[in-house]
Amino acid sequence: MxxxxxxxxxxxxxxxxxxxxxxxxxxxxxxxxTAVNIAQVPMMCVSAIEGRYLFANEAFARIIGWTVDEILSGDAYHIWVTVTHPDDLEVERRAIERLARGEADVARHEKRLIHKNGEVRWYVAHVTALRLPDGRLEAIIVQFTDVHEQREAAEVRERLEAELRQKQKLEALGKLAGGVAHDFNNRLVIIMGYTELLKRSLPEGGTLAQHADMVLTSAQRAAELTHQLLAYSRRQVLMPQAFDLNETVDRMRRLLERLIGEDIQLVTSLAAEHRIFGDPGQIEQVILNLALNARDAMPNGGKLTLETSDVSLDADNSEGLPEGDYVTLVVRDTGTGIPESVLPHIFEPFFTTKATGKGTGLGLATVDGIVHQSGGSIRVESRVGEGTAFTIRLPRARANAPAAEQASPAPLPEPTMRSRNFETVLVCDDDDGVRKLVSDLLVFRGYRVLEASNGRQALELAARHGEAIDLLVTDVVMPEMGGNELARKLKERHPRLRVLYISGYSDDASLLSAPLEPGTFFLPKPFLPADLTRAVCSILEAPNRAQLADRID
Ligand SMILES: Nc1ncnc2c1ncn2[C@@H]1O[C@H](COP(=O)(O)OP(=O)(O)OP(=O)(O)O)[C@@H](O)[C@H]1O
Ligand SMILES: [Mg+2]
Structure with a gap:
């Protein structure tokens, strides 16, 4: 016991x-x-066998906006699909499947959690597998780290980098386009010039003259293309002046209505009270291109709206424009809209979604070039099925800027085509073919011509010549010394010298930023022989230089 x-x-x-x-x-x-429950790291554990939460701490409950009780009594799958961003379900499903198959014991992935109030934030989920003695997955423990700010910063950085890459790509394309167009324009001057001369020596109306005409028509088409390329590359010579954008829109009304057809209603709301400073012809081109795109986007009719208004932008405006006063032009349509995948490309040259032969893809590239070269900006907003709006800002003219009438006074008088010309013309162009053609044409008309292939040579020739030089005909962009500098230096010795720039291309801001001085003229390349001789004759014949137009079209 x-x-x-x-x-x-x-x-x-x-x-x-x-x-x-x-x-x-x-x-x-x-x-x-208790430690787990009060831990600041959001944490939870889900049973792989029972399909429910084994625990969830306060921090986890907080980031999804549920109570711990709600989580523990709810269905794990239902909660998972409710709080996980739909785009992240697949990634997480795959991670857990790997754990279940025994291929890994830990996983780490980024996911978005949706709070009950709708807020979405990025987290890193650190997942650890708990296994039964036989190796089967018993449960998973998940901890979360909030990486929302880093993720957003990274996204902004990526977007900026992508924008920069895009910008660099477009700049490179612009340079290429500008260079090609410049060279092409010189070739076209020669093709058009000599074909025209050839034609004059052929029997009128004959087959050969018709052939020559076909060459000329073709060259003119090519010239239109180089013109667009130059506009895109922001290298065309602009003739800016102060003018009223509302008047331009009003003036274009009939033309636009005819272009867009009867099924599209044209509405204008012209509230801008200030004038803009830009090249009127180029701004018309902008409006036209945008209206044509709008028309194409509304095959079944709709509404095209043109709006103008005044706006002042401060230094940190989102459009990257200098602080100042602008005029806004909005071109809005109720068309198809632009899909998100297409939107980043619309300003690229030769990007088009239109059928071959329907669009060249240069419309918006040209618009973009003109707007930026004019010191403005362009933005686009679009919704598929609802429509598209292009918003353009253009610099406002200073109050004392010359008005359109003053900037382009009376048109040049028609030359009388004297039988004998006696003035001396100095021709400077680094392109041998162009220089020879221009000289030939002027010699043929009886002028005394001096030829130089660069600025230095031109100055030497002028010094040696000793007598008066009446007109300088010069290219704008030349190696070593540009046409601008040459003209300035020559004028020091020959103050009465008149200047005719022949160019299709400019890299000289001084020629773009202000109307040309009196006595200075511009003839865009490519031109026909008659254009050149008419320009030279009228400049030299005009009685009062100071009152001359500063522009020859
Ligand atoms: N208002 C708009 N609505 C819908 N899509 C547009 C609109 N404007 C432009 N797009 C899209 O942008 C593309 C490029 O336009 P862009 O004007 O540069 O070239 P294009 O119109 O195709 O050809 P082009 O103007 O040279 O004849 C178009 O093909 C079209 O897909
Ligand atoms: Mg277009």
Whole structure:
């Protein structure tokens, strides 16, 4: 009996010790649970077998806007698809499948969690597998780190980098286009010039004259293309002046209505009170290109709206424009809209979604070139199925800027085509073919011609010549010394010198930023022989230089 008692006492002591150990462990577990519950790191554990949450801490409950009770009593799958951004479900599903297949014990991926209030934030999910002794997945523990700010900053950086790459790409394309167009224009001057001369020596109306005409027509088409390329590359010579954009829109009304057809309604709302400073012909081109695109986007009719208004932008405007006063032009349509995948490309040269032969893809490239070269900006907003709006800002003219009438006074008088010309013309162009053609044409008309292939040579020739030089006909962009500088230096010695720039291309801001000085004229390349001789004759014949037009079209 005594043995039995001793045995029971031992047993009791063992049970007590076991109980104390259990109580100790329980207390310890409680401490861990509390630690997990109050931890600031969002954490939860999901049973892979029962499909429910085994635990979730306050921090986790907070980031999804649920209560811990709601989480623990809910269906794990349902909660998962509710709080996970739909675009991230697949990534996470694959990560957990890898854990389930035993291919990994931990996983790490980025995902967005949706808060009950709708807010979406980025987190990194650190997933750890808990396994049964036989290796099957029992549960997963997931911790979250908030990476929303980093992720957003990275996205902004990526977007800026992409924009920069795009900008650099377009700049390179612009340079290429400008260079090609410049060279092409010189070739076209020669093709058009000599074909025209050839034609004059052929029997009128004959087959050969017709062939010559076809060459000329073709060259003129090519000239239109080079013109667009130059506009795109922001290298064309602009003739800016102060003018009223509302008047331009009004004047274009009939033309636009005819272009867009009867099914499209044209609405204008012209609220701008200030004039803009730009090249009127080029701004018309902008409006025309945008209206044509709008028409093409509304094959079943719709509404085209043109709006103008005044706006002042501060230094940190989102359009990258200098602080100042602008006029806004909005061209809005109710057409097809532009899909997101297409939108980043619309300003690229030769980008078109239109059928071959329907569009060259140069419309918006030209618009973009003109607007930026004019010191403005362009923005586009579009919704598929609803329509598109292009918003353009153009610099406002200073109050004392010359008005359109003053900037281009009376047109040049028609020359009388005297039988004998006696003035001296200095021709400077680095392109041998162009220089020879221009000289030939002028010699043929009886002028005394001096030829130089660069600025230095031109100055030397002028110095050696000793007598008066009446007109300088010069290219604008030449190596070493540009036409502008040459003209300035020559004028120091020959103050009565008149200047005719022949160019299709400019890299000289001084020629672009202001109307040409009196006595200075511009003839765009390519031109026909008759254009050149008419320009030269009228400049030299005009009685009062100071009152001359500063522009020859
Ligand atoms: N208002 C608009 N609505 C819908 N899509 C437009 C609109 N404007 C431009 N786009 C899209 O942008 C592309 C480029 O336009 P862009 O004017 O440069 O070239 P294009 O009209 O295709 O050809 P081009 O103007 O040289 O005849 C178009 O092909 C079209 O997909
Ligand atoms: Mg177009």
């Amino acid at each position: 005594a043995d039995r008692v001793a045995e029971l006492e031992n047993e009791l002591a063992r049970v007590c010790a076991e109980r104390d150990e259990l109580a100790r462990r329980l207390k310890e577990a409680d401490r861990y649970r």
